[in-house]
Amino acid sequence: MVTTLSNYLDSRYRADISEGYDGVVRVAIGGYYGTGTLLYDGKAIVTAAHLFEGISETSASVYFETAQGDITLNASNILLHPDYNPEDGNNDLALIWLTDDAPTSAERYDIYRQSDEISQDFTMVGYGVPGTGNSGAQEDYNGAYVRLMTQNTFDASADELKDALGYTMGWTPTENSQLIADFDNGMSTHDALGMFLGIDDTGIGVMEGIISSGDSGGPAFIEGKIAGIASYISSLETYSYAPDIDTSTNSSFGEIAAWQRVSYYQQWIDESIRSHYRNAPSKASDVQKSVLEGDGGVSYAYFLLEFTGTRSSTQAWVSVDYASRDGSAHAGEDYIAVSGTLILYPNENEAVIPVEIIGDNTVENNETFYMDVFNPIGGSFGEGIVTLTALRTIVNDDML
Ligand SMILES: [Ca+2]
Ligand SMILES: [Ca+2]
Ligand SMILES: [Ca+2]
Ligand SMILES: [Ca+2]
Numbered sequence: 001m002v003t004t005l006s007n008y009l010d011s012r013y014r015a016d017i018s019e020g021y022d023g024v025v026r027v028a029i030g031g032y033y034g035t036g037t038l039l040y041d042g043k044a045i046v047t048a049a050h051l052f053e054g055i056s057e058t059s060a061s062v063y064f065e066t067a068q069g070d071i072t073l074n075a076s077n078i079l080l081h082p083d084y085n086p087e088d089g090n091n092d093l094a095l096i097w098l099t100d101d102a103p104t105s106a107e108r109y110d111i112y113r114q115s116d117e118i119s120q121d122f123t124m125v126g127y128g129v130p131g132t133g134n135s136g137a138q139e140d141y142n143g144a145y146v147r148l149m150t151q152n153t154f155d156a157s158a159d160e161l162k163d164a165l166g167y168t169m170g171w172t173p174t175e176n177s178q179l180i181a182d183f184d185n186g187m188s189t190h191d192a193l194g195m196f197l198g199i200d201d202t203g204i205g206v207m208e209g210i211i212s213s214g215d216s217g218g219p220a221f222i223e224g225k226i227a228g229i230a231s232y233i234s235s236l237e238t239y240s241y242a243p244d245i246d247t248s249t250n251s252s253f254g255e256i257a258a259w260q261r262v263s264y265y266q267q268w269i270d271e272s273i274r275s276h277y278r279n280a281p282s283k284a285s286d287v288q289k290s291v292l293e294g295d296g297g298v299s300y301a302y303f304l305l306e307f308t309g310t311r312s313s314t315q316a317w318v319s320v321d322y323a324s325r326d327g328s329a330h331a332g333e334d335y336i337a338v339s340g341t342l343i344l345y346p347n348e349n350e351a352v353i354p355v356e357i358i359g360d361n362t363v364e365n366n367e368t369f370y371m372d373v374f375n376p377i378g379g380s381f382g383e384g385i386v387t388l389t390a391l392r393t394i395v396n397d398d399m400l
Contacts, residue, residue: 001128001148002137002251003209004185008130008148012207015125015149018067023107024219026063026127026145027096030055033145035126035218036062037226038102040110040340041273042298042356045096047217048229048260049084052094060096065147066105073098079272081265088171089158089178092231092260094217095272101297104332104358109219110340111262111269112227117154117179121204122222125149126230128215133185136250137212150209152181153201154220154228155193158258164196168238177264179220179228182256183210185245190254195241212251220259228259267345277302280352290366290393293334294359301335301392303353303371307344309379318344318378322353327368329394334358334367342373355392363398 003013015021023038029051036047045062052058060075076099081091102108127145131137158173158180182192184203194200211218211230220228234256235249243254251257262269274280281287281304291301307318323339324331331337336356344351353371373381373388381388 001124001126001150001209001215002131002133002183002212003148003150004133004206006132006134008132009146013148013150013209015147017065020107020224021125021147021149022064022066022105023109024125024147027051027217028061028063033127033214034216035128035214035230036096037219038106038108039269039273040108040338041277041354042102042108042336043097043276044273045098046226046229046269047094047096048231049080049092049094050086050231051217052078052080053086062096062098064103064106066103068103068105071103073100073102075099077276081268088173089232089258090174091177093229093265093268095269097276104298104336104356108336108338110225111266112222112225113263113266113341115176115263117222117227117261117263118156119154120222121151121153122220122227123149123151124209124211124215124218124220124230126211126215126218128212128218131212131251133183133253134245136246136248136252151204151207152183152209153204154179154181155199155201156180156197157261161193161196165236165238169236173258177261178231178258179261180256180258183251183253184208185253190243190245192236192243192254192256195243196236196238210251210255211257226262228262231258231260233257266343270343271345274351277352277354280354282350289391290395291357292397293357293394294397295361296359298336298356298358301355301357303355303390303392304350305342305344305353305373306350307379308349311378315346316378317346319376320373321375322371322373324355325370325372327370327391328365329367329369331369334394335369357394361398363400364396366396367394368392369394
C-alpha cells in the first residue's frame with residue numbers, strides 16, 4: 001500500500017490485529033503473493049484471478065493474522081472467474097476455499113450490493129509493498145509483510161475513462177464492472193481524473209493512498225462491506241495532460257487504480273459460495289433445528305429461505321435482509337454473528353443462510369439463538385408480517 005505520508009508505519013495506516021480487518025489475509029501462490037478477504041460464510045476467500053496468471057500449480061496458502069495468532073491455511077479448491085480476461089482487466093476475480101475452518105476471531109465480510117459506489121469514500125486494506133506518493137512503491141522491498149490501510153474515493157467506472165480517452169487507454173473495461181480512483185496529493189496538477197474526466201477532487205488528505213504490488217485481490221470496503229477487489233494500477237497521459245508525478249507506473253501520485261466492482265459480480269460470488277456449502281438443506285423437511293456444538297473448529301447451522309410467490313418478471317431478484325440475535329447463546333463465544341442481504345436470483349426459489357457454530361469442550365446447557373429476516377423485496381411474508389424469526393438450538397456434547 002502506498003501512503004501519502006512517508007512514514008507508512010504511522011499508526012493511522014496500520015490495520016492492526018483486532019481493529020476489524022483480521023479477515024483480510026495474505027495469499028501466497030507459486031512464489032508470488034497478494035491479498036484476499038474472508039467472505040460471509042467463513043469458508044471462502046475472494047481475491048484477484050490475475051494472481052494465478054502464468055502459474056501452473058493450483059495451490060495457494062492463506063495467512064491470517066488474528067488475536068488467536070498467525071494461522072496458515074491451504075486451499076482445497078480454487079475457482080477463477082470463467083470469463084477472466086487479462087488484456088482488458090475484466091472479470092479479475094477468484095475464490096479460494098479453505099481446507100480448514102478460518103479462525104473464529106477473523107472477521108467475515110458481506111459484499112456491498114448497491115450500485116451507488118461512485119463518489120463514495122472507501123477503505124482499502126492489503127499487504128502490498130509500501131511506499132509514498134512522491135516516489136511510489138519501494139523498489140526491491142524486502143521488509144516484513146505489513147497489513148496497511150488507506151482511503152480514497154471512487155471517482156468513476158473504468159469504461160467512462162475509456163470513453164473519454166479512447167485509444168490512449170489500451171484496454172477496454174466492460175461497462176460498469178470496474179471502479180476507478182486516482183491518487184491525489186491535494187494539487188490539481190496531479191488530479192488524474194480531474195484532468196481526464198472533469199471530476200475535480202484533489203483527495204482526502206493524509207489518509208489518501210493507492211494499491212501496489214501485493215495488494216492485488218485485496219478489499220475496498222464501504223460501510224465495512226467488500227465493494228471492490230484490487231485489480232491494477234495505471235499511469236496515463238494524453239497530449240494535454242500528464243498527471244503522474246514521475247513517468248513510471250509505480251503507484252505514485254497522479255496514477256489511477258481499478259477495482260473489480262463487487263456489486264456487479266454478486267450473483268457469481270453468491271452462487272459459487274452456495275454451491276460449496278456442506279450438507280445444506282434444499283427443502284424445508286431437511287432443515288435441522290438443532291446442531292451439535294462440536295469440540296473445536298466450527299460446524300454449520302442453516303436457515304432456509306423459500307420463495308413460493310410469483311416474481312414481477314422472470315429475471316427479477318427477490319431478497320430479504322437478515323441478522324442473527326442472541327438467545328441464551330452468545331455471539332462470538334457460541335456462534336459467529338451474521339447479518340446481510342440474501343438474494344434469490346432468477347433461477348433460485350430457495351437459499352440458505354449459514355451460521356458458524358463454535359465448538360469447544362466446555363460443559364454447557366443447550367443454548368439457543370435466533371435469525372430475524374425482514375425487509376422483503378420482490379415478495380412478502382404475508383399481510384401485516386414484517387419480520388420472520390427462526391430459532392436454532394446448539395446442543396451441548398460435552399460431559400463432566
Ligand atoms: Ca483520489
Ligand atoms: Ca482526484
Ligand atoms: Ca508514477
Ligand atoms: Ca463441545
